[in-house]
Amino acid sequence: MQPNTKFPSEKASILLIYTGGTIGMRENPETSALESIDFSHLHDNLPELQKLGHKISTYQFNPPLDSSDIGLAGWQELVRIISTEYERFDGFVILHGTDTMSFTASALSFMLENLGKPVIFTGSQLPISVLRTDGKENLITAIEIAAASENGLPLVPEVCIFFENALLRGNRTRKISANNFSAFRSFNYPPLASAGVHIRYEQQYINRIPGHLPLRPHYSMDNNIAILKLFPGITMNVVEHILNIPELKGMVLETFGSGNAPRAATFLRLIKEAIEKGIVIVNVTQCLGGSVEMQRYETGRELLETGVVSGYDITAESAVVKLMYLFGQGMSVAEVKENLNRSLVGEISLPSI
Ligand code: ASP
Numbered sequence: 496m497q498p499n500t501k502f503p504s505e506k507a508s509i510l511l512i513y514t515g516g517t518i519g520m521r522e523n524p525e526t527s528a529l530e531s532i533d534f535s536h537l538h539d540n541l542p543e544l545q546k547l548g549h550k551i552s553t554y555q556f557n558p559p560l561d562s563s564d565i566g567l568a569g570w571q572e573l574v575r576i577i578s579t580e581y582e583r584f585d586g587f588v589i590l591h592g593t594d595t596m597s598f599t600a601s602a603l604s605f606m607l608e609n610l611g612k613p614v615i616f617t618g619s620q621l622p623i624s625v626l627r628t629d630g631k632e633n634l635i636t637a638i639e640i641a642a643a644s645e646n647g648l649p650l651v652p653e654v655c656i657f658f659e660n661a662l663l664r665g666n667r668t669r670k671i672s673a674n675n676f677s678a679f680r681s682f683n684y685p686p687l688a689s690a691g692v693h694i695r696y697e698q699q700y701i702n703r704i705p706g707h708l709p710l711r712p713h714y715s716m717d718n719n720i721a722i723l724k725l726f727p728g729i730t731m732n733v734v735e736h737i738l739n740i741p742e743l744k745g746m747v748l749e750t751f752g753s754g755n756a757p758r759a760a761t762f763l764r765l766i767k768e769a770i771e772k773g774i775v776i777v778n779v780t781q782c783l784g785g786s787v788e789m790q791r792y793e794t795g796r797e798l799l800e801t802g803v804v805s806g807y808d809i810t811a812e813s814a815v816v817k818l819m820y821l822f823g824q825g826m827s828v829a830e831v832k833e834n835l836n837r838s839l840v841g842e843i844s845l846p847s848i
Pocket of ligand 1: 518595
């Protein structure tokens with residue numbers, strides 16, 4: 496057991512934010528359709544929460560969103576709620592649809608600069624009202640994690656996803672299954688905690704902001720960004736059209752293996768011309784795990800020579816929102832590139848030189 500870990504009797508205060516998604520739905524007995532429950536009556540729906548002993552307040556998006564509909568406005572609303580309520584609560588739990596949870600968790604990790612309190616995302620594959628639901632365990636453990644502290648300091652002051660039994664750094668996650676209860680993985684960074692009979696925290700992997708820096712919420716995100724996923728046989732017409740979108744500022748290029756792309760002269764020319772126009776192109780691997788190493792093969796080295804930036808081991812989800820965040824801060828192309836080569840909130844592992 497952890498020394499001085501906060502026990503339920505000490506009552507942590509948790510803000511539970513329901514954005515939408517399967518977890519908060521129930522089958523309408525008359526129509527059999529899934530509809531959202533009212534989370535302001537959470538205790539009626541989940542009497543188990545009383546036993547936790549924490550002070551839980553709720554906030555719900557109106558209307559609740561399927562996570563396919565979330566975007567900049569939803570992320571900004573989350574940042575606004577958390578920054579407004581930051582001093583009043585020990586931790587935040589966000590219920591969110593699983594489909595785009597990795598994008599939202601990545602976005603918040605950048606938008607909540609100097610975060611010093613837990614922001615734990617969770618959701619479920621089956622509605623909380625269904626007997627076999629995975630939602631109850633996910634929610635209860637997420638609350639426990641958000642409430643956990645040691646010597647007065649939160650154990651996990653990061654934006655995370657808790658799902659099934661693993662606590663993962665949010666900006667490292669990917670949704671990997673549409674069916675399994677174990678729906679998320681972090682292939683390039685170890686879990687921050689695992690929940691079995693006890694919740695075991697891996698302190699050495701958890702980020703802590705040194706000192707007591709005040710939270711700096713950022714709202715501005717620039718979504719003039721695209722993702723281009725390569726495939727054998729892709730036509731140059733597709734590449735050319737994407738790179739000529741008038742407002743385009745940045746593009747995540749999903750390449751093969753360790754960052755390889757076709758060596759066709761037209762392809763390299765289109766990429767080079769786009770970079771010369773000021774479009775930032777980040778190379779991210781299509782593989783689930785591992786890192787881009789553009790010097791490794793001729794097919795990657797040529798991309799490097801055109802000015803494509805390495806995304807190292809970043810996920811495409813995290814790369815896309817990092818570009819939105821960097822351009823949203825009004826950074827120049829050079830500053831954006833410089834920050835892509837830095838780990839801002841643990842989103843990449845830089846190779847040791
Ligand atoms: N379509 C739902 C959503 O992402 C699925 C889920 O909640 O798991 O909102």
